[in-house]
Amino acid sequence: MARWNNSTQTDEEVNRLKREAVLRESGRLFSRHGYHNTSLENIAAALGVSKATLYNYVRDKQEILFTFHNMAMSIGERAADAAEQSGLNGAGKIKFSIATYIADVSAELGGYGVIAEIGALRPADRKIVVDRRHKLDRRFIRMVEEGIADGSLRSVDPGMAVFTFLGALQLVPNWFSPDGRLTGREVAEATADILVYGMAVQVPVDMSAAPDQPSDSLLTVHKRAKKSLKARK
Amino acid sequence: MARWKNASHLNEFQLKRDTVLRESGRIFNREGFHNTSLDDVANHLDVSKATLYNYVKDKQEMLFEFHKMALIIGDEAMETARKVEANGAGKLRVAIREYIAMVTERLGGYGVIAELGALKPLDRQEIIAGRERFDKRFVALLAIGVKDGSLRPIDPKMAVFAFMGALQTIPNWFSPNGRLSGAEVAERMTDLLMNGMATTPASVSSAQRSNPLSTLKA
DSSP states (O other): OHHHHTOOOOHHHHHHHHHHHHHHHHHHHHHHHOGGGOOHHHHHHHHTSOHHHHTTTOSOHHHHHHHHHHHHHHHHHHHHHHHHTSOOOHHHHHHHHHHHHHHHHHHHHTTOTTTTOGGGSOHHHHHHHHHHHHHHHHHHHHHHHHHHHTTSBOSOOHHHHHHHHHHHHHTHHHHOOTTSSSOHHHHHHHHHHHHHHOSBSSOOOOGGGSOSSOOHHHHHHHHHHHHHHHHHO | OHHHHOGGGSOHHHHHHHHHHHHHHHHHHHHOGGGOOHHHHHHHHTSOHHHHHTTOSOHHHHHHHHHHHHHHHHHHHHHHHHHSOOOHHHHHHHHHHHHHHHHHHHSTTOTTTTOOTTSOHHHHHHHHHHHHHHHHHHHHHHHHHHHTTSBOSOOHHHHHHHHHHHHHTHHHHOOTTSSSOHHHHHHHHHHHHHHOSBSSGGGSOOSSOOOGGGGGOO
């Protein structure tokens, strides 16, 4: 971020800032009218430039979409890096990742409700984004497993837990508005709090205090879950 | 509910259309909505494109149908929760669990309901309005739970956005042939959203101690 605020205005920097302006306007229009209902002409008109000028900064709509997806993935990877190096316990790492991701996404991608539009990517781009997502999923699954092992997390199903909170995170750019009632930082803290502590008032059932022998069905489910996790690795 | 379960009331046309939609949903999910043509769908179903046109007008109509199904499911889940004799948390638990169970059961592999932008503008407006109504009912339910003390004093709107994100993205990863059944996914995700992941509040180590709730006071 500091790079942007502290700009030295070289040609390269000016180009980047202009591209950034194009992206911001595209994101705003996609978000408001829908990706498929917005054309490059609409974007050029909103910026008050010609379509030809626009082509200096972006090749087409799909490239813009791909850029947003890559930005979201980079934010996720940065959050995971910071969490892994934080020295926190498993639960702490998860809560930290969620809050960091949302704070950064709302700052950098707020209002760009397009990262759900994964199907509109070019097949090759789509594969890159999906692969990055899968890698990130696995890192978060390992963090949840770490939390269960160190006793800071309940014995939840790690895969399910990760899909649950990543699902919540994925749609933040769809509804977050920088002019809304809450700041990105507030949204980040509140969401992390809700996902880590839950909504209900009662003290969660401590699964580690359950009898040594779980019921057959539960045992089978756990075995299947382990097997499937091994297969993923 | 009764209408769907009681298949004798459905004529053959509706049943076939339902099959066409379900199968197309799977193909869209696997190949991506925008990378799949109606020709591809016809090939997969082993019918001619002309036959397909008896049931659907175009891809966008199919997408609209999936979105409408998701909204109907939401209404049904909410109705079930409303009728349950329980406090706010209990009703919320039922609404979330029913929604997930029905989405996984009926919308199985339809990972396309995230594709809001591909809808025709008027259809999109209708779906967004439907979602907003649904969100408002959830916010009201949460407010009841916070008031009766069964839910923590969370921000109802924030909570709804958080769990609706989790719920809406289920079709992106859920597979009817996966390791968990729809009912298992429903149980686990509901448990995660209601009870969270942490063993106890004190078990979460934190770099700097902060009280997120204090920042939310109006």
